[in-house]
Amino acid sequence: MTTMKRPTIAVLGLGWMGAALADALIREGHDVVVWNRSAAKSEPFEGRARRPATVLDAVRQSDVVMVCVRDYDASDEMLHTPDVSAALAGRTLVQFSSGTPQRAREAGHWAQESGVDYLDCTMSAGPQQVGTDQGTFHYTGPRGLFDSLSELLTPLVGTSEYCGEEWGYAAALDFARLGTFTGVLTVLGTVFALMRSEGVSIDDFLPTVPFLSPEFMKGVVAATTADHYPSGTATLTTWEAWADQFVVAGREAGVDPRVAEVIRESLSRSIRQGHGAEDIYAIFSAFASAAGPGE
Numbered sequence: 001m002t003t004m005k006r007p008t009i010a011v012l013g014l015g016w017m018g019a020a021l022a023d024a025l026i027r028e029g030h031d032v033v034v035w036n037r038s039a040a041k042s043e044p045f046e047g048r049a050r051r052p053a054t055v056l057d058a059v060r061q062s063d064v065v066m067v068c069v070r071d072y073d074a075s076d077e078m079l080h081t082p083d084v085s086a087a088l089a090g091r092t093l094v095q096f097s098s099g100t101p102q103r104a105r106e107a108g109h110w111a112q113e114s115g116v117d118y119l120d121c122t123m124s125a126g127p128q129q130v131g132t133d134q135g136t137f138h139y140t141g142p143r144g145l146f147d148s149l150s151e152l153l154t155p156l157v158g159t160s161e162y163c164g165e166e167w168g169y170a171a172a173l174d175f176a177r178l179g180t181f182t183g184v185l186t187v188l189g190t191v192f193a194l195m196r197s198e199g200v201s202i203d204d205f206l207p208t209v210p211f212l213s214p215e216f217m218k219g220v221v222a223a224t225t226a227d228h229y230p231s232g233t234a235t236l237t238t239w240e241a242w243a244d245q246f247v248v249a250g251r252e253a254g255v256d257p258r259v260a261e262v263i264r265e266s267l268s269r270s271i272r273q274g275h276g277a278e279d280i281y282a283i284f285s286a287f288a289s290a291a292g293p294g295e
């Protein structure tokens with residue numbers, strides 16, 4: 001009886017999420033190849049994974065390539081060179097970087113034309129949830145490909161959900177989720193500033209918003225009294241890159257982008273105030289002054 005060789009997996013991009021994916025794959029006993037633009041982030045993988053110097057070598061050494069970088073522009077910069085595209089042909093590519101539904105569709109069509117087996121993934125999870133029984137990853141692409149990779153993908157997160165063959169679906173679902181989350185935080189930043197100005201207490205406010213879960217509001221209230229917001233997940237800079245795409249996704253869908261623009265501007269303002277490496281709740285610093293946004 002022949003045993004099937006387990007695939008070698010390349011992880012390109014070793015930020016918060018890429019490093020968590022690579023760690024989870026190594027824990028599962030996979031032969032892993034890692035690459036990051038700035039080499040320092042691949043150093044912790046010394047002795048645990050192969051560390052080729054170039055993207056091309058990483059692709060050539062692997063069967064499945066997982067990409068987890070800032071956005072699709074960064075991903076295209078790495079993958080859409082003649083050499084790397086040629087090396088990807090006949091291999092499997094799983095895209096974990098965030099992008100608009102339109103970019104996911106373009107990537108799907110590029111993969112089809114280039115002979116690359118392609119899945120697009122959105123991650124409804126933070127790095128601490130990767131490799132645990134928590135969080136959800138949503139995938140789009142060919143059903144047969146998703147099923148054939150289930151042994152590889154299932155241990156990466158609590159739930160691996162297949163969303164169909166419409167390339168942009170998971171990305172659109174993720175914008176709905178994160179747009180709601182950041183939109184609620186932006187409105188709360190505004191109303192908390194108003195409440196501060198008018199002397200309204202949080203304790204009086206909370207019972208008036210039963211549609212916001214007590215668990216969610218507990219985190220929010222704690223964040224409003226913090227003066228710094230250490231990040232163990234996505235930084236405000238990553239959220240700003242996501243918000244850029246949220247604005248574009250709205251425009252591409254013919255939706256009024258103004259709400260997305262306000263969310264993005266609130267994130268950008270907090271970053272200009274020096275909170276770029278901090279957690280999403282640092283968005284409240286954009287509303288610190290009751291008098292107005294300011295700088």
Ligand SMILES: NC(=O)c1ccc[n+]([C@@H]2O[C@H](COP(=O)([O-])OP(=O)(O)OC[C@H]3O[C@@H](n4cnc5c(N)ncnc54)[C@H](OP(=O)(O)O)[C@@H]3O)[C@@H](O)[C@H]2O)c1
Pocket residue numbers: 013014015016017018036037038041068069070071073074075077078096097098099123124125126127233234235238242
């Ligand atoms: N963190 C989360 O909780 C979370 C959750 C869901 C989805 N995501 C998504 O996952 C993706 C990665 O997020 P992250 O939190 O891991 O970000 P991160 O910690 O800021 O890491 C960003 C990664 O992108 C790389 N990169 C940026 N521009 C590049 C370029 N032009 N060429 C090559 N590499 C480039 C960086 O390389 P350098 O080290 O060289 O800068 C780094 O490896 C993003 O699309 C994000 O929206 C994140």
